[in-house]
Amino acid sequence: xxxxxxxxxxxxxxxxxxxxxxxxxxxxxxxxxxxxxxxxxxxxxxxxxxxxxxxxxxxxxxxxxxxxxxxxxxxxxxxxxxxxxxxxxxxxxxxxxxxxxxxx
Numbered sequence: 001x002x003x004x005x006x007x008x009x010x011x012x013x014x015x016x017x018x019x020x021x022x023x024x025x026x027x028x029x030x031x032x033x034x035x036x037x038x039x040x041x042x043x044x045x046x047x048x049x050x051x052x053x054x055x056x057x058x059x060x061x062x063x064x065x066x067x068x069x070x071x072x073x074x075x076x077x078x079x080x081x082x083x084x085x086x087x088x089x090x091x092x093x094x095x096x097x098x099x100x101x102x103x104x
Contacts (some may be wrong), residue, residue, distance in 0.1 A: 039078030042082065074091070
């Protein structure tokens with residue numbers, strides 16, 4: 001119980017400044033800030049728990065590959081980098097994919 005309260009308090013302390021400044025920022029800048037936060041957290045997980053990160057990556061790739069895609073698209077740079085290490089197909093940011101379709 002005490003641990004979950006401590007974790008909840010820590011999470012709240014992390015996000016309060018983010019939420020307070022959110023009204024002053026554009027939607028794109030808030031998305032970019034959130035993506036950076038998630039990428040940093042994922043990089044930490046990769047460094048501290050590589051076995052867990054590898055299991056998660058492999059399960060995600062198995063699920064994605066059942067559909068037989070030519071390309072895997074994501075909006076998260078950390079996810080793209082991690083999936084690309086083992087994906088049998090191209091892994092791209094969705095904006096790069098759209099851009100490649102607009103300009104042959």
